[in-house]
Amino acid sequence: MKHEIRFIINGESRSLTVLSQQTLLEVLREDLGLTSPKHGCSTGECGACSVLLNGEVVNSCMVLAAEVDGADILTVEGLATDDELHPLQKSFIDHHGVQCGYCASGMLISAKALLNRTSRPHEEEIREALVGNLCRCGAYADIIKSIQVASRARR
Amino acid sequence: MISRKPHVIGKPFPLIEAQRKLTGVTCYAGDEKINPDMLHARILFSERPRARFWLRNLDAARNHPGVVALLTGRDVDGRMGHTVADRKLLAVDEALYAGQPLAVIAAETPEIAAEALALIQVDYEDLPATLSIEESLSPGAPAVHPDFMSYRGAEKLNAEPERNIAHALTFVRGDVDQGFAEADVILERTYTAAHLQHAPMETHGGVAQRQPDGSVTMWMHVQAPFLQRSIIAGALGMSPEKIRIITGCVGGSFGGKVFVSIEALLAAIALHTDGRPVRLLLTREEEFKGVFMAPAMRAHIKMGAKQDGRITAIEATYDWDVGASVDAAIFHLQAVTLAGTGPYAIPNVSVRTNAVYTNLLPAAPLRGLGVAQVHWAIEQHVAELAEILNMTALNLRQWNLVKGGDHLFPNFVMHASGLESCGVLAVDAIGWRPETPRPAEENAADASVRPGVGRGMALGWSPIILSDQCGSSVTIRFDRERLCDVVVDGVDIGQGLYAFVTQVISFELNIPVEWITVEPTDTANYAPDWEASYHNLLWSMGHALLRATGEMKKQILSYVAKVWGEPISNLDIVDGEVVSYASRRKLPLLSLLEEGMGEEKSPPSFSVTATYRPSNVDGSIDSLLQSFASTAYAAEVQVNPETGDLTILQLAAAADVGHALNPESVRAQIKGAMIQSVSFTLLEEMVFENGVPISTDFMKYPIATTADMPLQLHPIVVEVPQRSGPYGARDLSHHVQVGAAPAIANAIYRAVGVRIRDLPITAQRIYDALQEKRARESAVR
Incomplete structure (x- = not known):
């Protein structure tokens, strides 16, 4: 079955025809060419496909595209403004919050959601916020540091 | 005053790829060539450890609308291996382990490929299998590879195939019996460690495309493209120059993306389609059960x-x-x-x-x-x-x-x-x-x-x-179009290889980092028989880089020295300029590359290739x-x-x-x-x-x-x-x-x-x- 949906993606309004079984991840990647959310498990266990849906972190592999009619979605492509990187992106670069990089988009999205809720999170809160984002390189310590520094810089 | 710029070795240096990774621009296996014309491959894996098997309904799968190609071991019967060819490309009649590929399919969409795969019925007849070290080594255990000695490369290993020993190495020093006789205390224990998985966040995959000349180009995110080229060529009976592997950033390897697992099947199926690109991307479940484990x-x-x-x-x-x-x-x-x-x-x-x-x-x-x-x-x-x-x-x-000076090995x-x-x-x-x-x-x-x-x-x-037989080779080109363009045979798997290459060149040639571009690793840049090192790259690539930059500096300085009529020993490169410590002359490298100098009308270009390959003494x-x-x-x-x-x-x-x-x-x-x-x-x-x-x-x-x-x-x-x-x-x-x-x-x-x-x-x-x-x-x- 086909569905007509309208939603805001990275600040831009879009309309699209999607199939019932299509996931949000698939539509973002294949139809809209937004490849920052990554395919990692398709079962919501790894967080590589995280996006913000109305300000909340979701695994886009677990959301049907037909459900996002009217929603506001943010991917990493929408983080930087014009020519300036988002403070989180800058901080991840400066503090080695990235190794192979495959989990990086999901980490940034979870971090963004956290900073939207709490302007200056404790280490414990950051660990908790990232628990659904797997990083096989084990870069968690530097990712946490990157988020801490970014949150301080924002103030 | 001429002063050398601060030392960039031993100082913080940014990871070259970091910004691209953090803006979602970096291309990984699943991001390659996203286009609607692309075909999609799926693999049928064995579900029994050791069994005779029959593939039923193959015609139904082949004729399923949207299926473009289907291959079984009867269509392409090749053996794979780098040292010893102890794996089959696709099983024929008998599967040796659960997870062994039995068939590969290419179709218009991933859904059609999955449907067609589901149409194939596999009938198994279980055969005696051995599932642990203890079982394999016990007398009378079934031999996993009874025909081992007929495999290509079998003679290179110290194997006892009838006892399931694939290879054995020993090291002996002194006399252990005497050593134990001298001991006051003897302790004996057994320790075990479980099978592990590499489990990179990026599952295995890539895109392959048959070219009009019958060769195949593969965009793959693997740790060892040169090794893979050689293994795939061997498995498909092709010459290595017919296989080109272009490698982008790797979303984690940890050793799992060194040797060929499913990549040869991707090449095989691409060669049997109509020249459209074919994408293969494993699901997480397939990544766990169909690639490699760690021993x-x-x-x-x-x-x-x-x-x-x-x-x-x-x-x-x-x-x-x-x-x-x-x-x-x-x-x-x-x-x-x-x-x-x-x-x-x-x-x-x-x-x-x-x-x-x-x-x-x-x-x-x-x-x-x-x-x-x-x-x-x-x-x-x-x-x-x-x-x-x-x-x-x-x-x-x-x-x-162990202390410095101990003569540990011959x-x-x-x-x-x-x-x-x-x-x-x-x-x-x-x-x-x-x-x-x-x-x-x-x-x-x-x-x-x-x-x-x-x-x-x-x-x-x-x-x-x-x-053995592996080395590192670096080409540095210096010209007006590309400034400093670098071709390497190693892959950035997240360890920061490209940053290392940039750091060394920037330091050795004393030029700004921004001038340097490291090209994606591409087997086409090297001879068909070149085998590149894929780990310990700081060592092998580091040595190759030092040779290449040394030679490059010599080329540039001798060019300028000749025009200036000075001995090369007067000259140096400082902060992107050729300088003479004797005559105090200066020439920005950029103007040398743009305008040339002296009598020479055309601006020069420089190119150096250097190789490091350790010698295997005996x-x-x-x-x-x-x-x-x-x-x-x-x-x-x-x-x-x-x-x-x-x-x-x-x-x-x-x-x-x-x-x-x-x-x-x-x-x-x-x-x-x-x-x-x-x-x-x-x-x-x-x-x-x-x-x-x-x-x-x-x-x-x-x-x-x-x-x-x-x-x-x-x-x-x-x-x-x-x-x-x-x-x-x-x-x-x-x-x-x-x-x-x-x-x-x-x-x-x-x-x-x-x-x-x-x-x-x-x-x-x-x-x-x-x-x-x-x-x-x-x-x-």
């Missing part, structure tokens, strides 16, 4: 020592379950044999390493090359021995430690190393002054240590070996051994004596990297390896049921999350220069894994008095050991 280990260690703490002899047997293929694990065997004594200079040594075939998924080395598992055994063994001798384990280690004399410093610094970082071992009950009474809390440590040494086990990297771990843990639950309060890791060329990057690598090691030690085990993997997602095969991090991490960089290494540096990525597991196990012992000798250390294992200990103690009372 499981069973180690038997016998060690003898004098009462004064001198270790007189070691006899160690390391058996590795390599599944149904040894080809990828050969290098691993060499590493574990060289590391087999642990970092101790023991006069009488017998180390034997066996690769054992089973009817399980083929094994490929995991980051650490098995050396971490060797230390799991040795470093617990030494701690237990120390307790028997009533010494501190640190003292026993120090007594027997071609290898040990260099200066930071082994001892690593140990002392790691222990110090967790605030521990090791005292004489006492039973855990007394520990509990110690005011400085809380009940259920214990500290332990372990040392580590890992050989840096270069692969094919002996140590002839490609470059150095040993040392590490130490110290852990402070808390164990709940009722439940066996474990918390790592502190974990310290010290690594001697020779010279930290990019210190923050080194620390990041150490911290990452610490977390990964905790994951391997406490959480990970690939579980099979009747030979079929059942750990096929992150629920059943958990890897460390932020919730599993030690409460405090102490990464420590030790720098004892390696004279033969680039800038005195040594590689670190494999080595920083070594020592975590035994340090944690030793800490558990000191916390609650139980030894866990099987990896992973689960709460259940600790609980069971505690129960057993209580039962033993009450029996004594």
Whole structure:
């Protein structure tokens, strides 16, 4: 079955025809060419496909595209403004919050959601916020540091 | 005044790819060539460990609308292997393990490919299989490869196929019988380590396209494109120049994307389609059950020592379950044999390493090359021995430690190393002054240590070996269009290779970083028979870079020297300008490249290729051994004596990297390896049921999350220069894994008095050991 949906993606309004079984991840990647959310498990266990849906972190592999009619979605492509990187992106670069990089988009999205809720999170809160984002390189310590520094810089 | 710009070696240097990775621009396997015309491949995997099989309804699958090609082992019957061709491209009639590919399909959409695959009915007739080291080595076990001796390359291995020994290496020094005769104490133990998974976040995949000339171009995110080119060519009976592999960033490899797993099938199916690109991207379940596992280990260690703490002899047997293929694990065997004594200079040594075939998924080395598992055994063994001798384990280690000048192997004399410093610094970082071992009950009474809390440590040494026939080759081009363009044969798998290349060139040529572009790794840039090193790249690529930059600098300076009429020894490059220390003349390199100089009308361009390839002196086990990297771990843990639950309060890791060329990057690598090691030690085990993997997602095969991090991490960089290494540096990525597991196990012992000798250390294992200990103690009372 086909569905007509309208939603805001990275600040831009879009309309699209999607199939019932299509996931949000698939539509973002294949139809809209937004490849920052990554395919990692398709079962919501790894967080590589995280996006913000109305300000909340979701695994886009677990959301049907037909459900996002009217929603506001943010991917990493929408983080930087014009020519300036988002403070989180800058901080991840400066503090080695990235190794192979495959989990990086999901980490940034979870971090963004956290900073939207709490302007200056404790280490414990950051660990908790990232628990659904797997990083096989084990870069968690530097990712946490990157988020801490970014949150301080924002103030 | 002419002054050289600040040293960029040993200073923080940004990872070149970081910005692209953090803006979502970096292309990974699943991002390649997204276009609606693309075809999609799926693989049918065997679901039985060893069975005769029949594929029914193949015509229905072939004729399913939207299917473009379907291949079985009857269509392409090739054998794969680098050293020994002990794997089939696709099984024919008999499947050797669950996860072996039986058919591959290409279709218009992923859904159609899946539907067509589901139409194929596979009938199995189970055959006798062997599913563990014990089974494989027991008399009368079915031979996994009865026809082994007919395989290409079989003669290169030391195999006993009828006993399921795929390859064996031995190292003998002195006379162990005499060594044990001299010993006052002899300790014998068995240790095991589970099968693991590489589990990169990016699953295997890529895109392949048949070209009009019959060649195939592959966009793949693999660690060793040159090795893959050679293996794929061999499997498909093609010449290597017909296969071109272009490699982008790799979303994690950890050894799992070195050897060919599904890549040859992608090439095969692309060659049987109409020239459209074909994408293959494994699901997470397929990644777990159809690619590679990391070998499981069973180690038997016998060690003898004098009462004064001198270790007189070691006899160690390391058996590795390599599944149904040894080809990828050969290098691993060499590493574990060289590391087999642990970092101790023991006069009488017998180390034997066996690769054992089973009817399980083929094994490929995991980051650490098995050396971490060797230390799991040795470093617990030494701690237990120390307790028997009533010494501190640190003292026993120090007594027997390998030292600079020790002639350890026929071609290898040990260099200066930071082994001892690593140990002392790691222990110090967790605030521990090791005292004489006492039973855990007394520990509990110690005011400085809380009940259920214990500290332990372990040392580590890992050989840096270069692969036979492999080298590193670098081309630097300097011209007006591209400024400084660099072609390398190594791949950035997240370790920061491209940053390293940029850093060295920027330093050696003294030019701005912004001028330098490192091209994506592409086999087409090299001769068809070139085999590139794929690990220990700091060493091999570092040497190639130093040669290339030296030659490039000479080319540029002699060009200018000739025009200026000065000896080349007057000239230097400083901050992007050629300068003469004698005549004080200056010429910006950019204007040289733009306008040329002197009589010469056209601007010059420069190009240099340099290669580093170690010589294999005599094919002996140590002839490609470059150095040993040392590490130490110290852990402070808390164990709940009722439940066996474990918390790592502190974990310290010290690594001697020779010279930290990019210190923050080194620390990041150490911290990452610490977390990964905790994951391997406490959480990970690939579980099979009747030979079929059942750990096929992150629920059943958990890897460390932020919730599993030690409460405090102490990464420590030790720098004892390696004279033969680039800038005195040594590689670190494999080595920083070594020592975590035994340090944690030793800490558990000191916390609650139980030894866990099987990896992973689960709460259940600790609980069971505690129960057993209580039962033993009450029996004594």
